[in-house]
Amino acid sequence: MSELAARKAAARKAAFARRKAAHAAARAGRAPAPAARLSSVLAGHRGVPLAGYMPIRTEIDPLPAMEAAAAQGPVGVPVILGAGQALAFARWEPGAAMTQGMFGAQIPERREFIDPEIVIVPLVAFDSYGNRLGYGGGFYDRTLEALRALHPVLAIGFAWDAQQGDDLPIEPTDQRLDLVVTERRVIDFR
Helix, strand or coil: CCHHHHHHHHHHHHHHHHHHHHHHHHHCCCCCCHHHHHHHHHHHHCCCCEECCCCCCCCCCCHHHHHHHHCCCCEEEEECCCCCCCCEEEEECCCCCEEECHHHCEEECCCCEECCCEEEECCCEECCCCCEECCCCCHHHHHHHHHHHHCCCEEEEECCHHHECCCCCCCCCCCCCCEEECCCCEEECC
């Protein structure tokens, strides 16, 4: 294992522990409702094609904000097409029939793909510069790079405040976030 890979593994392990604790606190009612803050950020972009995600494990839940956005315009969720590829985004609506995709995330049974201009990005950790640490597959980095080559894209990290970390190991291929929305604040990196 390279030094960078070892640093990323250690940073992920620490961030997963912080995320798990934040998730448990939220489930116990000891944290503000995070989706309300995300909805307020998205309110200025109603009708713009948006990609969210179906939360897994201890990821912060964007579904209430996605439901509000779906009333105004198209909302998609990520579909993994294969290793080393960018994500595609299948149109999602509240109550849509879903099936299990790769890594346990739910995806729409019927796949009508959209091209988002806003991407809500799940993450393991973020730093004070807009860098993010994901699960390690590079899917969002490839996706954001490909979308940004076509048109402007607003990449919004959605995370628990506790997921902020210092000195994240970053590579040249890592795509920066424009904003991070947590249960407590909105951080603008633009």
